[in-house]
Amino acid sequence: MSALLDSLSTAFSGDAPRRALLDEVLRDGLPGPRTEAWRYTSLRQLERRTFAAVGETPDVDAALLADIPAPRLVFVNGRYADALSQFANLPTGISVQRLSEALAEGGESARFLQRRFERSDETFARLNAALASEGVLLRAEAGARGDQPLHMVFIGAEDPVDRAWHLRNLIELHADASLSVVEHHLAAAAHAHFANVLTHVHLAQRARLSHVRVQSDSARATQFLRTDAVLARDSSYQRIDLELGSALSRHELNVRLEGDNARLHANGVLLADGRRHVETRLGIDHVARDTACELTWRGLGSGRGRAVFHGGILIREGADGTSAMLANKNLLLSAEAEIDTQPVLEIHADEVQAAHGATVGQLDPHALFYLRSRGLAAAEATQLLTAAFCREPLSAIDDDGVREALLARVDAALETITA
Numbered sequence: 001m002s003a004l005l006d007s008l009s010t011a012f013s014g015d016a017p018r019r020a021l022l023d024e025v026l027r028d029g030l031p032g033p034r035t036e037a038w039r040y041t042s043l044r045q046l047e048r049r050t051f052a053a054v055g056e057t058p059d060v061d062a063a064l065l066a067d068i069p070a071p072r073l074v075f076v077n078g079r080y081a082d083a084l085s086q087f088a089n090l091p092t093g094i095s096v097q098r099l100s101e102a103l104a105e106g107g108e109s110a111r112f113l114q115r116r117f118e119r120s121d122e123t124f125a126r127l128n129a130a131l132a133s134e135g136v137l138l139r140a141e142a143g144a145r146g147d148q149p150l151h152m153v154f155i156g157a158e159d160p161v162d163r164a165w166h167l168r169n170l171i172e173l174h175a176d177a178s179l180s181v182v183e184h185h186l187a188a189a190a191h192a193h194f195a196n197v198l199t200h201v202h203l204a205q206r207a208r209l210s211h212v213r214v215q216s217d218s219a220r221a222t223q224f225l226r227t228d229a230v231l232a233r234d235s236s237y238q239r240i241d242l243e244l245g246s247a248l249s250r251h252e253l254n255v256r257l258e259g260d261n262a263r264l265h266a267n268g269v270l271l272a273d274g275r276r277h278v279e280t281r282l283g284i285d286h287v288a289r290d291t292a293c294e295l296t297w298r299g300l301g302s303g304r305g306r307a308v309f310h311g312g313i314l315i316r317e318g319a320d321g322t323s324a325m326l327a328n329k330n331l332l333l334s335a336e337a338e339i340d341t342q343p344v345l346e347i348h349a350d351e352v353q354a355a356h357g358a359t360v361g362q363l364d365p366h367a368l369f370y371l372r373s374r375g376l377a378a379a380e381a382t383q384l385l386t387a388a389f390c391r392e393p394l395s396a397i398d399d400d401g402v403r404e405a406l407l408a409r410v411d412a413a414l415e416t417i418t419a
Contacts (some may be wrong), residue, residue: 002030002047008164009192011131021116022130028120037121040340041250041279046222051164051194054078058157060188065153067405068184071096072151073136077193078165080134081155093144094179099135099168102221110137112170112200115228117364124224129200130287133166139170140177140207148179149210150403154197156217158189169199169373173207173235180210182402185225187218187245194222201229201237205259208236212402214409216245219274233259233288241268241398242406243278244413254283257291264293267393272305272337273417279308282326286314286349290321296393297331300386301337302417306328310342311356317348324355331363331389333417335380386414 005026009200012022031038057079063075069084073096080098084353087096113132117125136152154167173179185195195217203209217223220321223246231237243249255264272278284293299307311326330339343356363385371381390410397403 003050003230004047005030006303007050007052008127008131011164013133014130015345015399017120018130021126025123025126025130028123031121031123035121037281041277046248047163051161052161054163054165055159058080058159060084060155060157064155064186064188068151068153071148072153074153074155075134075167075368076155076157076188076233077159077163078134078195087150089162091144091146093141093177093194094146095139096150097137099137100133102137103133113168115200119348119408124196125198125226128166128168128196131166132198134165137170138172138181138327140173140179142174142176144177144179149399151184153184153186154195156187156191156195156221157406158192160192160195162192162194164196166196167198169197169404170202171199171209171211173204173209175204177204178208179398181212183211183213185213185215185217185223187216187221190220190330191218192220192222197226199227202228202235203229203231205232206234206247207232210238210398211242212240212406214242214244214251214406215251216242216409216413218245219247219276221246225250226252227254229255230260231257231264235259237265238396239264239266239277240394240406241266241280242409243268243270243280244409246278247274248277250279250281252281252283252299254285255293256285257293260288260290262291265396266293266300266395267296269393270297270307270309271303271389271417272307272415274298274305275303276305278305281310282312284313284324285316286319286322286324287316289319289393291319292323293325295326296392297328298343298388298393299322299335299339300326300390301330302333305338306340308340309358310344311358312344313346313356314353315347315349315352315354319349319406320351322339322349322352322354324352324354328357328358331386332360333363333386383414387411
């Protein structure tokens with residue numbers, strides 16, 4: 001058994017079925033380089049590390065949340081922070097509950113925890129199924145509307161020891177509901193913690209969800225994040241992902257379009273600077289007729305960073321009328337950086353429109369020369385071009401305040417790598 005799995009297993013406090021899940025993970029071990037889904041992300045260094053279970057909630061300066069308005073739920077080092085959270089006076093029909101409260105109550109509210117992950121390479125989802133005891137349950141009843149974004153904030157704070165936490169979230173919208181959610185993964189100070197977060201998204205008929213996720217954790221942190229979404233008939237899921245932090249981060253976005261005319265619009269930006277390793281894996285499954293996905297992703301590599309992108313689209317038999325478009329463009333800003341991209345399109349239906357493409361290149365020297373000739377320094381010219389490169393995925397955000405906040409975060413991150 002690896003030191004990592006051994007240390008994570010010490011946090012177990014569940015029942016016999018969850019113990020059986022944990023034992024299966026311990027038996028199978030971590031995926032190796034011969035496992036296709038982990039081909040580009042090595043766990044050799046991580047498997048030798050150890051992490052302690054979550055402890056007391058450390059104090060965090062409230063100024064960190066100055067630009068994150070209410071309503072918001074805040075977790076610090078895997079524990080709920082009541083003093084930093086503000087979610088009173090939610091719109092009618094929208095409810096928020098912590099997973100720990102749902103587990104204490106029993107009943108049907110936490111039945112989504114029964115979801116099982118069968119593949120041996122789903123190591124961290126299986127660990128989450130065995131170990132998660134906290135998270136957010138966000139529900140919108142039929143016809144409910146959330147005009148203001150609800151913020152889910154996960155903060156890594158300084159601690160004498162490296163901690164590990166496993167959080168499980170549910171975002172559930174009933175028929176004709178509409179909601180906006182912004183998910184933040186932030187650092188209050190330098191740390192080297194381990195976060196394993198699994199989020200389920202369930203959209204009923206004609207439900208509409210705007211979901212933004214910003215990952216800008218500490219430069220030594222480890223993040224394994226996964227989102228599994230199921231879309232019913234005529235529902236719409238708009239998704240934006242920014243990967244701006246952590247030493248090792250991996251996010252899986254799996255979306256199953258089960259109802260006719262379901263729509264997915266998912267964009268993202270991956271920034272791999274320094275010695276960071278960042279991976280995003282898309283698994284889009286078109287099951288019903290006349291569904292559509294539009295995927296626009298940008299990647300940047302600088303220093304000795306490595307970005308990995310896997311864009312998988314499956315159009316099943318009977319999913320006629322599907323429209324599926326994927327574009328992944330990447331920029332290498334240094335000779336030592338590396339970007340690996342895998343667009344995968346599998347079609348088993350007729351009468352579909354589908355296209356996918358990926359490019360890896362460098363900044364246009366003619367464009368750089370033009371800006372330099374207009375008096376800009378090399379760093380300014382590079383930052384201007386890379387900022388423009390990253391703006392297209394963010395242009396899909398309808399909320400002006402959220403969009404401007406994300407653009408500011410991207411610009412600040414780019415300043416550090418182009419200076």
